[in-house]
Amino acid sequence: MPETLDLSGDVVALTAAICDIPSVSGDETTLADAIETALARSAQLEVLRDGDAIVARTHLGRSRRVVIAGHIDTVPVTANLPTSFRDAGTESEALWGRGTVDMKGGVAVALHLAATLAAPRWDVTWVFYDHEEVEAELNGLGRLARLHPEWLHGDLAILGEPTNGGIEGGCNGTLRADISTTGRAAHSARSWRGSNAIHAAAPILDRLAHYTAAEVEVDGLVYREGLNAVGISGGIAGNVIPDRCTVSVNYRFAPSATPEQAAAHVREVFEGFDVEVSDSAPGARPGLDALLVQEFVAAVTSVTGGVAGPKYGWTDVARFAELGIPAVNFGPGNPELAHADDEHCPTGQIRSCAAALRGWLTDDAGPDAGTPGIEE
Structure with missing residues (x-):
C-alpha cells in the first residue's frame, strides 16, 4: 500500500513522516510516489515527473517565477531511524534521525507550502529530486536541467539545504587535482641506486603549508577560498624505493572564477610539477544585486534574524547558476550535523523557516506555519 502524506498539517510532523520513509540514494521511489500522490491533490498545481524527480508548478500569470527545490534522498542510515523527539514541549525540542538536517526539514517546508498556498504572489515551481548524495552524473536536478530545462525556468531559485535558518548565497566552486612526482625504483637496501619520488613531493607539501587562502568579495559576500592536500599515495612495497x-x-574557489581559471591557478602554484585536474565544478554567484533576491533576503532576515552570508561548500545552487538563475541556500538544520549519526534539527527552526518563506511568498509573515487552526 502506498505511503500517505498529510501536506496540510503540522510541518514538523510532516518532516518526521518523510524522514521515516526509506529514501537512501537509489531507493527514493517510495517517497517520490508519496510526494507525487500528495501534490496531485492540489488543484492549483501541475505535477510532472521524471524518474524519481517530482516537479509541481503554479500557472497564475504572475510577473515572476520562483523555483524552490530540495533533494529527497539521504546517505545510508546508521541505526538513526525511525525519527524521535527529544526535549519535547520545550524550546530545545528537536527531531532526531537521518535526514532531519540533510535535508528533509527543507523538503517538508516546501511540500507544506506547495499544498497550502493557493495563491502566492509569485508563480512557484516546486522541485523534489533524487540522487543528490551520490555521483554527480546521477543527480536528479542535473538530469532535469539536461532533459527538461523548461521545467526549471525562474527568476530566483531557493535550495532548501541546511543553513541554520539563515541565508547563504551562491557557493564556492570546487576542483580536484593530482600533483605527481617521479623517481627511480630501487631496492631499499641500495637506496642510493634509486630516486625517491615521495621525498621529491616535499616541495608540494611545503607550498600547500605556506599557501595563503584568498578572501574574495562577490556581490557583497566574502568567500574564503582554500587549497589543501586531501590524499597522498606512492610506493608498492616496504622494501622498494618508490618511483x-x-x-x-x-x-575551493570563489564563484567569481571559472573552473578554467581555477585550474590555471593550481598549475601556477605547482609550477614545475605534473598537474592533472581530475574533476571540477563551477561555483554560483549569489546574485544579491537582483531585486527579487534582495526582497527575499529582507523578508527572511526580518523573521529569522541575521544577515546573508556565503556558502563555502558546493551545492546544487550551482546548477541553477549555470541556467542563469540567481540562487540561494535557505533551510533548517545545522549543516555541521549533516550525515552525522546524531543528526537532529530543532523543531522551532523548521517552523521559523516555514513561516519566513510563507511570509515572503504571501507578503505576510503571519503566525508559525503548520500550527493547527491556522488558515493558509
Missing part, C-alpha cells in the same frame, strides 16, 4: 608519488589536492 612515483601523487598528492591529491582540493581547491
Whole structure:
C-alpha cells in the first residue's frame, strides 16, 4: 500500500513522516510516489515527473517565477531511524534521525507550502529530486536541467539545504587535482641506486603549508577560498624505493572564477610539477544585486534574524547558476550535523523557516506555519 502524506498539517510532523520513509540514494521511489500522490491533490498545481524527480508548478500569470527545490534522498542510515523527539514541549525540542538536517526539514517546508498556498504572489515551481548524495552524473536536478530545462525556468531559485535558518548565497566552486612526482625504483637496501619520488613531493607539501587562502568579495559576500592536500599515495612495497608519488589536492574557489581559471591557478602554484585536474565544478554567484533576491533576503532576515552570508561548500545552487538563475541556500538544520549519526534539527527552526518563506511568498509573515487552526 502506498505511503500517505498529510501536506496540510503540522510541518514538523510532516518532516518526521518523510524522514521515516526509506529514501537512501537509489531507493527514493517510495517517497517520490508519496510526494507525487500528495501534490496531485492540489488543484492549483501541475505535477510532472521524471524518474524519481517530482516537479509541481503554479500557472497564475504572475510577473515572476520562483523555483524552490530540495533533494529527497539521504546517505545510508546508521541505526538513526525511525525519527524521535527529544526535549519535547520545550524550546530545545528537536527531531532526531537521518535526514532531519540533510535535508528533509527543507523538503517538508516546501511540500507544506506547495499544498497550502493557493495563491502566492509569485508563480512557484516546486522541485523534489533524487540522487543528490551520490555521483554527480546521477543527480536528479542535473538530469532535469539536461532533459527538461523548461521545467526549471525562474527568476530566483531557493535550495532548501541546511543553513541554520539563515541565508547563504551562491557557493564556492570546487576542483580536484593530482600533483605527481617521479623517481627511480630501487631496492631499499641500495637506496642510493634509486630516486625517491615521495621525498621529491616535499616541495608540494611545503607550498600547500605556506599557501595563503584568498578572501574574495562577490556581490557583497566574502568567500574564503582554500587549497589543501586531501590524499597522498606512492610506493608498492616496504622494501622498494618508490618511483612515483601523487598528492591529491582540493581547491575551493570563489564563484567569481571559472573552473578554467581555477585550474590555471593550481598549475601556477605547482609550477614545475605534473598537474592533472581530475574533476571540477563551477561555483554560483549569489546574485544579491537582483531585486527579487534582495526582497527575499529582507523578508527572511526580518523573521529569522541575521544577515546573508556565503556558502563555502558546493551545492546544487550551482546548477541553477549555470541556467542563469540567481540562487540561494535557505533551510533548517545545522549543516555541521549533516550525515552525522546524531543528526537532529530543532523543531522551532523548521517552523521559523516555514513561516519566513510563507511570509515572503504571501507578503505576510503571519503566525508559525503548520500550527493547527491556522488558515493558509
